Amino acid sequence: MSEKKEKKNLKGLWIALAFLALIIITFLPNNGDVPIAGQRSLAILAFAVILWVTEAVSYPVSAAMIIAITAISLGFAPTIEDPSATYTTAGALKMILGGFSNSAVALVAAALFLAAAMQATNLHKRLALWILNIVGTKTKNIVFGAILVSIILAFFVPSATARAGAVVPILLGMVAAFGLAKNSRLAALLVITAVQSVSIWNVGIKTAAAQNMVALSFINKEFNVDVSWSQWFLYAAPFSLIMSVILFFVMIKLIKPETNVIEGGKDVIRQQLDELGKLKATEIRLIVISLLLLFFWSTEGRLHQFDTTTVTIFAIALLLTPKIGVFESWKSVEALIPWGTIIVFAVGIALGTVLLDTQGAQWLSSTVFGSLGLEHMPILSTIALVSAFNILIHLGFASATSLSSALIPILIALTTTIQLPADAIGFVLIQQFVISFGFLLPVSAPQNMLAYGTGAFTVKDFLKSGIPLTIAGYLLILLFSATYWKWLGLL
Numbered sequence: 001m002s003e004k005k006e007k008k009n010l011k012g013l014w015i016a017l018a019f020l021a022l023i024i025i026t027f028l029p030n031n032g033d034v035p036i037a038g039q040r041s042l043a044i045l046a047f048a049v050i051l052w053v054t055e056a057v058s059y060p061v062s063a064a065m066i067i068a069i070t071a072i073s074l075g076f077a078p079t080i081e082d083p084s085a086t087y088t089t090a091g092a093l094k095m096i097l098g099g100f101s102n103s104a105v106a107l108v109a110a111a112l113f114l115a116a117a118m119q120a121t122n123l124h125k126r127l128a129l130w131i132l133n134i135v136g137t138k139t140k141n142i143v144f145g146a147i148l149v150s151i152i153l154a155f156f157v158p159s160a161t162a163r164a165g166a167v168v169p170i171l172l173g174m175v176a177a178f179g180l181a182k183n184s185r186l187a188a189l190l191v192i193t194a195v196q197s198v199s200i201w202n203v204g205i206k207t208a209a210a211q212n213m214v215a216l217s218f219i220n221k222e223f224n225v226d227v228s229w230s231q232w233f234l235y236a237a238p239f240s241l242i243m244s245v246i247l248f249f250v251m252i253k254l255i256k257p258e259t260n261v262i263e264g265g266k267d268v269i270r271q272q273l274d275e276l277g278k279l280k281a282t283e284i285r286l287i288v289i290s291l292l293l294l295f296f297w298s299t300e301g302r303l304h305q306f307d308t309t310t311v312t313i314f315a316i317a318l319l320l321t322p323k324i325g326v327f328e329s330w331k332s333v334e335a336l337i338p339w340g341t342i343i344v345f346a347v348g349i350a351l352g353t354v355l356l357d358t359q360g361a362q363w364l365s366s367t368v369f370g371s372l373g374l375e376h377m378p379i380l381s382t383i384a385l386v387s388a389f390n391i392l393i394h395l396g397f398a399s400a401t402s403l404s405s406a407l408i409p410i411l412i413a414l415t416t417t418i419q420l421p422a423d424a425i426g427f428v429l430i431q432q433f434v435i436s437f438g439f440l441l442p443v444s445a446p447q448n449m450l451a452y453g454t455g456a457f458t459v460k461d462f463l464k465s466g467i468p469l470t471i472a473g474y475l476l477i478l479l480f481s482a483t484y485w486k487w488l489g490l491l
Helices: 002-026 036-054 059-073 089-096 103-121 123-135 139-156 160-177 185-204 210-223 229-254 265-276 281-298 308-320 330-334 339-357 360-370 379-394 400-417 424-435 446-452 459-482 484-488
Strands: none
Touching: 002 036, 002 059, 036 059, 036 339, 036 360, 036 400, 059 089, 059 339, 089 339, 103 123, 103 160, 103 210, 103 281, 103 308, 103 330, 103 339, 123 139, 123 160, 123 265, 123 281, 139 160, 139 185, 139 229, 139 281, 160 185, 160 265, 160 446, 185 229, 185 446, 185 459, 210 339, 210 400, 210 424, 229 281, 229 424, 229 459, 229 484, 281 308, 339 360, 339 400, 360 400, 379 400, 379 424, 379 459, 400 424, 424 459, 446 459, 459 484
């Protein structure tokens, strides 16, 4: 009880600290290096980051607070174009609500509907069981199977948490079948493998994670360039494939299970498949729609001109259509959608756009990175330094989406500060790949927290696998930047 009270008191302290940072930065003397509107947008960013990092309030609540504060604070600030006029509260409100009209928000919302369809039909669970049934009951094979499940689901389930939610219970069921506790070495091995693989494939596939949509939204707005599903896959999938191989060897070397074979594993899988019953008509329709969706995603710009968002929304419309789709009614859908995620996502995009439009991001970028002399460094050295900074700052963020919202606008501004016109898009995209590195701590990503909540492993176990994976990912980023991405023209 006292522990809960202490946590609640700390939350109050963090909220007070967030408001204090907001007030101090807002009223700091301004020597003209940054516009007043930019200074106020930086104050709002500081407020947001404190709330996001400490989780003093839930993310949707923080979004509501950010909207209200932006409307008032920025509303009375002089405009960039005409310092004699103010943005007005209506104008500032329009700016911070602008994220809701962004096509990336529509894509994330549609992706949540697709994840809900998988959940409603249990198709993702059936796919996971099929694959684990094929790979066998040797421990190494199940580790390989857990990675393979994560890869295949990443194509069809655009939610890292939903993918982890499908695989982790199945793996724990297999552990239980062998008579081992859920905190056994075998459980730690399998569950950590599954969630680390989910994070790895957040990099490899454009539609696998919401944070990718944040980065692409900013890239589209600032550079007027769209990165298609197939382009992203060409850039990032080889990276994730190599990381998956590294993950396999890291896990089987670092965490030694109690047994090399799960004798009752096959029985558990068959039992769970029997419980699911025969393939239902709704599952067949979902498979057809998902395969068509994957086809249209991967052929965008080659066989047709339909963008990823339009195709996904059309697929969701089919899934919602009676007799064609998989949902019985709207009520059955809305209970499965985390609506707060959509609000947070839209406000995150809008806050990043405000930072760029008021020149707050440009000032912060030159202040944070300017002293490093990056403008005189080769692009590879710049990527090495910024990626290291990116990995370190991620330790404070529980959400890669909020990290993208805060960091990507600053990195876009950095490309103009250090004059990277030819490599700007590639540089920002590579940093977005690094943002998905949630390998170090359970609090580094929602899917990690979901798995940690099962009690299958300790923070030390996770860190034991996370350190070599982060080092390998960092070195691979540098290797790809010097070779593969350069050959493709990304850099």
